[in-house]
Amino acid sequence: SKLQWSTAISMMVFAWLFAAFWSVMPLLGWGQYDYEPLRTCCTLDYSKGDRNYITFLFALSIFNFMIPGFIMLTAYQSIHQKFKKSGHYKFNTGLPLKTLVICWGPYCLLCFYAVFENVMFISPKYRMIPAVIAKTVPTVDAFVYALGNENYRGGIWQFLTGQKIEKAEVDNKTK
Secondary structure (H helix, E strand, O other): OOOOHHHHHHHHHHHHHHHHHHHHHHHHOOOOEEEOOOOOOEEEOOOOOOHHHHHHHHHHHHHHHHHHHHHHHHHHHHHHHHHHHHOOOOOOOOHHHHHHHHHHHHHHHHHHHHHHOOOOOOOHHHHHHHHHHHHOHHHHHHHHHHHHOHHHHHHHHHHHHOOOOOHHHHHHHHO
């Protein structure tokens, strides 16, 4: 079935409210922001060890990493099954979940580790790596979608070279 405008707008409003909720909570006292280890911008304060901090990091990891990961896994498995039945694979359905795990996994692991142990013994440069990797997600997702979808890949090729890829060429490359 086609996505209706009302559904799309509802999903967009939910995403913005969800993001606003998790962004505002440290400002209201649940969790805390601090400068990143190299003082380039702010992130969650890993040096805290109190109950407030632990509950925030734990909830943040579950609601912003594990649940979305599970939703992506089940949704893309469903899409994969549909592609399998039709015999026409248009997109690598495992790639979006892999990029989520690769890009956000280190940050989530650092949050979980900070819940149980003090992370201040880790060098600031090493504590900075998960945050930098997580910030690359929008760019990585754009490349995954653009290069993983044959229609967009053909459009990008045409834009860059001025040559249109014939349908037979696209089919041969995907087989």
